[in-house]
Amino acid sequence: MSGALPSGLRRAIELFSRLPGVGDKTAARFAMHLLSGDRALARALGEALLDLDAAVVTCERCGYFADASEGRATCAICADPRRDDRVLCVVARVQDLLGFERSGAMRGRYFVLHKLLSPLDGVSPADLPMQALVARVADGVEEVIVATPPTVDGEATALYLARELRPSGARVTRLASGVPHGGDLEFADQITLGRALEGRRAIE
Amino acid sequence: MSGALPSGLRRAIELFSRLPGVGDKTAARFAMHLLSGDRALARALGEALLDLDAAVVTCERCGYFADASEGRATCAICADPRRDDRVLCVVARVQDLLGFERSGAMRGRYFVLHKLLSPLDGVSPADLPMQALVARVADGVEEVIVATPPTVDGEATALYLARELRPSGARVTRLASGVPHGGDLEFADQITLGRALEGRRAIE
Numbered sequence: 001m002s003g004a005l006p007s008g009l010r011r012a013i014e015l016f017s018r019l020p021g022v023g024d025k026t027a028a029r030f031a032m033h034l035l036s037g038d039r040a041l042a043r044a045l046g047e048a049l050l051d052l053d054a055a056v057v058t059c060e061r062c063g064y065f066a067d068a069s070e071g072r073a074t075c076a077i078c079a080d081p082r083r084d085d086r087v088l089c090v091v092a093r094v095q096d097l098l099g100f101e102r103s104g105a106m107r108g109r110y111f112v113l114h115k116l117l118s119p120l121d122g123v124s125p126a127d128l129p130m131q132a133l134v135a136r137v138a139d140g141v142e143e144v145i146v147a148t149p150p151t152v153d154g155e156a157t158a159l160y161l162a163r164e165l166r167p168s169g170a171r172v173t174r175l176a177s178g179v180p181h182g183g184d185l186e187f188a189d190q191i192t193l194g195r196a197l198e199g200r201r202a203i204e
Numbered sequence: 205m206s207g208a209l210p211s212g213l214r215r216a217i218e219l220f221s222r223l224p225g226v227g228d229k230t231a232a233r234f235a236m237h238l239l240s241g242d243r244a245l246a247r248a249l250g251e252a253l254l255d256l257d258a259a260v261v262t263c264e265r266c267g268y269f270a271d272a273s274e275g276r277a278t279c280a281i282c283a284d285p286r287r288d289d290r291v292l293c294v295v296a297r298v299q300d301l302l303g304f305e306r307s308g309a310m311r312g313r314y315f316v317l318h319k320l321l322s323p324l325d326g327v328s329p330a331d332l333p334m335q336a337l338v339a340r341v342a343d344g345v346e347e348v349i350v351a352t353p354p355t356v357d358g359e360a361t362a363l364y365l366a367r368e369l370r371p372s373g374a375r376v377t378r379l380a381s382g383v384p385h386g387g388d389l390e391f392a393d394q395i396t397l398g399r400a401l402e403g404r405r406a407i408e
Contacts, residue, residue: 005269006259006260006269006270006271006272006273006279007259007271007273008252008255008256008258008259008260008271008272008273009256009259009260009269011252011255012249012252012253012255012256015245015248015249015252016249018242018245019234019237019238019245020233020234020237021230021233022234026225028299028302029224029225029299030223030224031256032297032298032299033223033224034223034253034256034257035256035260035262035269035298036297036298036318038222039257041219041222041223042253042254042256042257043253043254043257044219045216045219045220045250045253046249046250046251046252046253046254046255046256047250047254048212048215048216048219048250049216049238049246049247049249049250049253050246050247050250050251050254051212051215051216051250052212052213052216052235052238052239052246052250053238053243053246053247054212055210055211055212055213056210056212056213056239058239065209065210065213065239066210067210067211067212068210068212069210069211069212075210093236093240094236094239094240095232095233095236098232114240
């Protein structure tokens with residue numbers, strides 16, 4: 001069957017299917033939509049993706065994204081003078097940073113690791129940007145909030161970071177773990193309930 | 205928050221979210237994946253999409269896709285001499301054509317409407333490629349299998365096509381409707397069960 005597909009179409013489907021969570025069928029649906037319905041979108045998206053690599057650079061200070069089209073090497077968050085320089089929130093992924101930004105609860109700066117320790121995926125301590133993080137913490141940071149996810153890899157990374165940052169003298173904290181807001185205790189798993197008990201706080 | 209996103213990134217997310225079934229969060233995940241992990245994929249996909257519009261043209265005979273990079277104006281299926289010219293299968297979308305090709309059960313030719321009659325979406329009979337279809341049927345077709353989907357719009361389109369094609373003298377047939385292979389009768393809806401009864405056949 002696939003022999004009947006024009007080669008340009010086959011290639012677009014193959015590349016679409018390399019996006020996260022996109023299988024062959026979804027990739028084909030994307031390509032068909034562009035060809036049958038919206039060829040202008042194909043051109044616009046093509047240009048935007050070619051532009052993406054050039055226009056968006058990794059912030060040299062925190063690992064988030066900076067707007068190269070405005071000639072910046074540091075991101076809007078690092079450039080914001082109203083942020084608290086004493087608090088540094090370390091996240092695994094840019095998406096996590098954006099989650100904190102949406103919450104509005106984080107007034108400090110960020111540092112994006114872009115990866116977590118993972119023996120299965122072959123990510124060892126040497127693959128983490130430790131030198132940059134240590135230098136960043138030495139620059140007046142008093143508290144490092146390790147906001148890696150509450151998974152095996154996330155916890156291992158948090159423990160490793162805490163140990164490596166001990167000589168810096170900064171306080172290293174971890175996100176609270178417990179039942180989520182609006183969650184149902186009946187359906188919470190045992191580890192989550194155990195942590196929620198462990199981390200219980202006095203009602204003031 | 206979105207003010208903190210570089211403009212090139214915002215634009216890529218906005219365009220990704222115009223793909224079928226892709227919301228803002230998925231679009232952001234695609235863009236983040238390209239930026240954080242696979243910038244080569246961003247460039248390759250960008251080039252493939254720019255190429256797609258030029259390399260893939262609509263087959264002038266059936267509405268499927270032809271490979272313009274090979275200088276063709278008709279598709280591989282129309283060009284295949286082993287196909288039965290007397291049977292024409294009319295489908296709504298290219299995806300439906302590919303489904304029939306996967307099944308291997310269709311040995312005739314195809315005609316892709318690219319749309320269905322839909323009062324709600326403002327698609328009227330004048331929007332269907334009737335002139336091209338009538339001319340196609342006049343070219344030696346003995347049976348037209350109307351394989352539009354078993355939905356309200358699909359059924360309305362099938363009835364309309366049958367009426368318009370009556371003067372051609374070709375036999376106009378419709379796909380059988382009934383319980384799907386491997387389906388559970390207990391969970392079949394009443395219309396499907398009714399049609400399965402209506403269309404029952406003698407066991408030979």
